[in-house]
Amino acid sequence: MGVGTSSTEKVEAATDSAPDRPGTGQLRRRLGRADLRAVAEARRALRELLGRWGKPGRSDVAELLTSELVTNALIHTDHDAVLTATVTPRGLRVEVRDFVARRPLLQVPDADCDTHGRGLLLVQSLADAWGVRSHGVGKSVWFELNADVA
Numbered sequence: 001m002g003v004g005t006s007s008t009e010k011v012e013a014a015t016d017s018a019p020d021r022p023g024t025g026q027l028r029r030r031l032g033r034a035d036l037r038a039v040a041e042a043r044r045a046l047r048e049l050l051g052r053w054g055k056p057g058r059s060d061v062a063e064l065l066t067s068e069l070v071t072n073a074l075i076h077t078d079h080d081a082v083l084t085a086t087v088t089p090r091g092l093r094v095e096v097r098d099f100v101a102r103r104p105l106l107q108v109p110d111a112d113c114d115t116h117g118r119g120l121l122l123v124q125s126l127a128d129a130w131g132v133r134s135h136g137v138g139k140s141v142w143f144e145l146n147a148d149v150a
Helices: 037-050 058-075 119-126
Strands: 008-014 025-031 081-087 091-098 129-134 139-146
Touching (some): 025 058, 058 139
Antiparallel strands (some): 008 025, 091 139
């Protein structure tokens, strides 16, 4: 998929709506290389998945942090990426996998700088847990939010 093509390709978007497992589901999207329109689409898809998940404001934090991870993957690599979000009654895990081994660096931006360099700092500040996991080809940057935290 090249620049200027569809912002996301549906890989899988399934919500487990079994009555004995309310508040569960998974979203999986392939994000096109360098296509920043995928950021808004990822936020919209996550919002649909989350519905009434968590305490008030938790889904807004999830959308913000997802935007940061997706944007980083699309700006700092020259490859597609894959977004996976998994909701359970206990919490949310969002993972963005890209196909570049270079690990992201947590930077403390200069106050006189523009808006670049603040994404991972936001993730570190707002997520209940986050990290980077290496794969055979590339890495995943992930965060978790607990559903019951205000």
